[in-house]
Amino acid sequence: MTTSDRGFLQTLWDFFCSVKLAIFLLILLAATSIIGTIIPQGTPPPEYLQTISEGKYKIYQALGFFDMYHSWWFILLLYLFTVNIVACSIKRLPRVWKIISEPVLVMDDSFEKTLSLTHDVKMNGDAASLRDKMAAFLKGEFSEPVITERDGEYHLFAQKSPYSRLGVYVVHLSIVVIFIGALIGSFFGYKAYVNIVEGTGTSVVYNRAGQKPIDLGFTVRCDDFSVSFYETGAPKEFKSLLTVIDDGKVVVEKRPTIVNDPLSYKGITFYQSSYGPAGEDGLYHFTVRERKGGEPVRLSLHQGERKLLPDGSSMQVLEAAQEVSQFMPQFSGAAARIEVTPKGGGEPQAFVVFKNYPEFDAQRGADLIFTYDGSDEKMFTGLQVAKDPGVWVVWTGCFLMVAGCCMAFFMSHKRIWIRVRKGQVTLGGSANKNQPGFQLAFDGLVEKLKQL
Amino acid sequence: MTSSMLFNIATFSYLISMLVFFTFLAVKSKQVGFTGSLVAYFGFVVHTAAIILRWKESYDIGMGHAPLSNLYESVVFFSWTIILIFGAIDLKYKYRVVGAFVVPFALLGMAWAQLGMDSGIQPLVPALQSNWLLYHVITCFLGYAAFAVACGISIMYLIKAGKDEPSGGAQAGGIIAMFPSIKILDDLNYKAIIIGFPLLTLGIITGAAWANYAWGTYWSWDPKETWSLIVWFIYAAFLHARFTRGWVGKKAAVLSIVGFAATIFCYLGVNLLLSGLHSYGGG
Numbered sequence: 007m008t009t010s011d012r013g014f015l016q017t018l019w020d021f022f023c024s025v026k027l028a029i030f031l032l033i034l035l036a037a038t039s040i041i042g043t044i045i046p047q048g049t050p051p052p053e054y055l056q057t058i059s060e061g062k063y064k065i066y067q068a069l070g071f072f073d074m075y076h077s078w079w080f081i082l083l084l085y086l087f088t089v090n091i092v093a094c095s096i097k098r099l100p101r102v103w104k105i106i107s108e109p110v111l112v113m114d115d116s117f118e119k120t121l122s123l124t125h126d127v128k129m130n131g132d133a134a135s136l137r138d139k140m141a142a143f144l145k146g147e148f149s150e151p152v153i154t155e156r157d158g159e160y161h162l163f164a165q166k167s168p169y170s171r172l173g174v175y176v177v178h179l180s181i182v183v184i185f186i187g188a189l190i191g192s193f194f195g196y197k198a199y200v201n202i203v204e205g206t207g208t209s210v211v212y213n214r215a216g217q218k219p220i221d222l223g224f225t226v227r228c229d230d231f232s233v234s235f236y237e238t239g240a241p242k243e244f245k246s247l248l249t250v251i252d253d254g255k256v257v258v259e260k261r262p263t264i265v266n267d268p269l270s271y272k273g274i275t276f277y278q279s280s281y282g283p284a285g286e287d288g289l290y291h292f293t294v295r296e297r298k299g300g301e302p303v304r305l306s307l308h309q310g311e312r313k314l315l316p317d318g319s320s321m322q323v324l325e326a327a328q329e330v331s332q333f334m335p336q337f338s339g340a341a342a343r344i345e346v347t348p349k350g351g352g353e354p355q356a357f358v359v360f361k362n363y364p365e366f367d368a369q370r371g372a373d374l375i376f377t378y379d380g381s382d383e384k385m386f387t388g389l390q391v392a393k394d395p396g397v398w399v400v401w402t403g404c405f406l407m408v409a410g411c412c413m414a415f416f417m418s419h420k421r422i423w424i425r426v427r428k429g430q431v432t433l434g435g436s437a438n439k440n441q442p443g444f445q446l447a448f449d450g451l452v453e454k455l456k457q458l
Numbered sequence: 459m460t461s462s463m464l465f466n467i468a469t470f471s472y473l474i475s476m477l478v479f480f481t482f483l484a485v486k487s488k489q490v491g492f493t494g495s496l497v498a499y500f501g502f503v504v505h506t507a508a509i510i511l512r513w514k515e516s517y518d519i520g521m522g523h524a525p526l527s528n529l530y531e532s533v534v535f536f537s538w539t540i541i542l543i544f545g546a547i548d549l550k551y552k553y554r555v556v557g558a559f560v561v562p563f564a565l566l567g568m569a570w571a572q573l574g575m576d577s578g579i580q581p582l583v584p585a586l587q588s589n590w591l592l593y594h595v596i597t598c599f600l601g602y603a604a605f606a607v608a609c610g611i612s613i614m615y616l617i618k619a620g621k622d623e624p625s626g627g628a629q630a631g632g633i634i635a636m637f638p639s640i641k642i643l644d645d646l647n648y649k650a651i652i653i654g655f656p657l658l659t660l661g662i663i664t665g666a667a668w669a670n671y672a673w674g675t676y677w678s679w680d681p682k683e684t685w686s687l688i689v690w691f692i693y694a695a696f697l698h699a700r701f702t703r704g705w706v707g708k709k710a711a712v713l714s715i716v717g718f719a720a721t722i723f724c725y726l727g728v729n730l731l732l733s734g735l736h737s738y739g740g741g
Binding site for chain 1: 581587645652663666673675685687
């Protein structure tokens, strides 16, 4: 290795050890992150593309602005940031570790001058008995001291929470741990989705990026799907009853899965996400009776199908809804809009019948009175499927981050030295954070010492 | 007594408190400053009762959820947390004059919520039906409130530092003389931020945990998530600049105000101007 090589490596190392770089990267990450919150990410909607010029589109495309958080330059920034954090920590940790593991045990005159908090107290007694008195005092009021003898003087040293100095490095480590967790997730996990029609099952889900099929290795069946609404028509709950069949055996049976309560099996989690009608083959049920009396007749028909009624007229279903309050706020429950064509043709009549209001149609005044008995229209449930083996690594990192923040901000390394000479005791103190608070504690300690 | 009436009393109390604090700036009487704090505390107690009552009212009409589910409720809660953090700092450090710069933030929030927003209790959509809502919203807003207090203190700092400079260290007269020394203001700014930063961190983490629980991804670069990270980056830069590069005083005050501006954008700007998953501000 030539000297210029070493010079270059040294310069590179110094570059990454700089806190200036860390501040610069933090500001740069903050500033560039704004781009992706303004420009729609993923596949931008056509309306958006119409608002920007061809040239702008090409520039955005080239810079990866439509998927900027995964673009090479943003990922590079994140890697630079990680290297920066690690280098800064490696450079500074040994010095901090030395303060913790090899504390200054002796407060000599030159060291005393570096301390902002010192106090002399005159006390009677020889050095040895004062030493014992001071040791007991520190143990009772602060913490267990270490005693060193030098040139006939005794030096006592006591400290509290020295490890709080590591807080900032715990935070740095936590960021690296979170990144590792994210990498594990992106290499060994996937995000997928699947739509399952009620009563059917699947063992294949589809990757959200690229629609690539993924084999689950077991089958998930949707036994039932239901949706309920508030009186205002806003959705209240979507619920799928899911059954998992692994190796021919039912291992999870009819587990209700709702938003905010997913189903997990073998590290793969299924989240209730969307729903919809499975197709046009739903069957609708009605009861028809004649106003003048007689046996009610039950009818079942598909949408678009025409059925003959007892009086020779015919009916068909135009549309139906599970919850009508979205369209007609004064009503609730299932409803169907049907059309009745009089016998031998003529003007067809369309009207709505409600499942929850069986007597409603009587008010229409027609000879035939309809009630709607509901449908067994098949629904599909839309599930998000995720596998992320790195998620526990991420949570570990998050825990470390909070613990590290508390250590770094709310705890301080407090140190007290006492030098014992014949007839004289000198106190020195220092804290690496919250000096005013420590000064109060130090003054209190001095007062107590004077009372001895 | 309805929660809406109590919210109005709280808003009115903050208005009185602010006016008393302004009087305090002029007359410099200790009793007046004490009265300002007392009125703010009275407002806080009423405010707390109102939030609890609204919670109960939501159960009475069969919707039963914590009052943290839409923009109105979040602004009301934000004001509450600002007074909470102000109270903590007021009781601990006793610099009453800080109230003149912090209570207006709470008053602004309450006045906006009471006068400009629909206060009706709405049912909880499925996405918000989770205990995580409580943990996530409380940690985030306590963090936001600490940053609001830091911003108020930084504004005081800049006024004081600006007035002190030309007189060349001579005693500045009038209102400014009431301010704590710039050293203390700088320290309070830092103290408020080290309360806010871990809370924001917890808020982001609880949000990620909830997102993972509800959707299977702890991070999806949604605008709200991204902006919370931007705020986090800014305050992280503040802390590093302070610890290792000696950025104190004016630079720190400016960075604290920039940080709070980003916080407000994260809270309101994202909902009102951008689209995303946190839709409570929409429409």
